[in-house]
Amino acid sequence: RAATSTSGPGFSLMAEGIGWAGMNEVPVVITYYMRGAPSTGQPTRTGQADLKFALNVSHGEFPRIVIASGDHVEAFWDAIWALNLAERYQTPVIHLLEKAIANSYVVTEESNFRGEYVIDRGKLVRPETDYFPRFQVTEDGISPRVRLGEAGVFYTGDEHNEWGHITEASTTRRTMYEKRMRKLETADREIPEEKRVNVFGEGDYAVVTWGFTKGAMLDVLDELQAMGVMAIQVRMFSPYPRNLMRKLLQGKKAIIALEGNYQAQGAEVMTEQTGVLPTHYVLKYNGRLITSDEVVEGVKRALKGERRVVLSAGQ
Structure with a gap:
């Protein structure tokens, strides 16, 4: 099983490799x-501004799963979940933390x-022939796979057919493109939306947040x-729990986005996926929790x- 960890500059350098992993499933x-950005930014301070980058x-377009842990215990269990998701859906999984979690105990x-x-482990199999169709087209988009390095299997960053051979054929391009994207649709069907969202309490108003802001919110x-x-x-931004979020937010007198970035990126994704706009924003982006x-x-x-509250506590 393959996993690594990084912050913003390292992730920026991984962009091409992540695309290659997407193409080769x-x-x-x-x-x-996430920490202070852009560039070197504030390497010793926390941040929450990289969601849309992730x-x-x-x-190009390819499936990726993005989850965000809210505390240390979630981070522990999400690491197991992320590895299972990666192997089940044969795609990159980006597990978002903030520096405040990664460098604390x-x-x-x-x-x-x-x-x-x-x-x-998903559809991990042992090849029964010397020539294996690694990218076999299936209804759910997920092909049987073998371990990297097995003989008779071909990988390339170019578009390819079921056998991994480069192709420029328009019909094959469409078939393989749609096959890859179906994996995200399959994940959306299979992963319970209740596992992608945590709900605390009830009321006529709603605060919507993500990541390490969870702790401060639960304290009060x-x-x-x-x-x-x-x-x-x-807790999961791709695939997004759009149906449950619409249901939770329906009829609320106010929807308050609580985030550690300038744009309220989590709220922007919420609006993109559900059509629901926040009514108010409570934001902080000075590198402090x-x-x-x-x-x-x-x-x-x-x-x-x-409508827009900007917080600034912390020296």
Whole structure:
């Protein structure tokens, strides 16, 4: 099983390799911890501004799965999940963290790391012939695969047929293009949307967030509930849980995007996928974490009518 970890500059250099993995349907996990950017930016500070880069890295269209952990325990279990997803759907999986998670530790119950889990290798087979159609066209888009390095299997960054041989034929191009993209549709059908979203509490108002902001939000959940505010944490951005998110947000008096970036990138993806626009934004992008006090402050200001609240605590 193949996995690596990096931050923004390293991920930028991996863009071509990720595209190659997409073309060759190679299972690989990249744990990507976001920090201050662009360029060298603030390498010792946290960030949450790379979501759309992760969703669109490399040129062209190919499936990639993007998940975002909200705390250390989630990061542990998501690492297992990511490897299973990569092998089941034979595609790059980008596991988003923030520097605040990647370079910190917590004291937690040992029981949080106990539990049953399954190792899902997907359609991994042993070749029965000396010449294997690695990219066989299937209904779900997922082909039987063998381990990298097996004899009689061909890989190339060029478009190819089922046997891995380069082709310029327009009909084959369309067939293979659609075969690859079907894998994301298959993942969307198979992965329960309830596993892609965490919901805390209920109310007439909703705060939508993702990543490490989860902790600050949960610390003040009782206060949010007293204000009639429920909390929603998006855990998977590709494939996006569009149906569940539409259902959760339907009829809300206010939808507040709570994020650690300027553009509210998670909210932009939400709108793209569901058609639902936030009514308010609570944002922070000075390299410091959003604190629990700031969550309460930001939500209160939003509910009083301030459409865009920019937080700035931290020296």
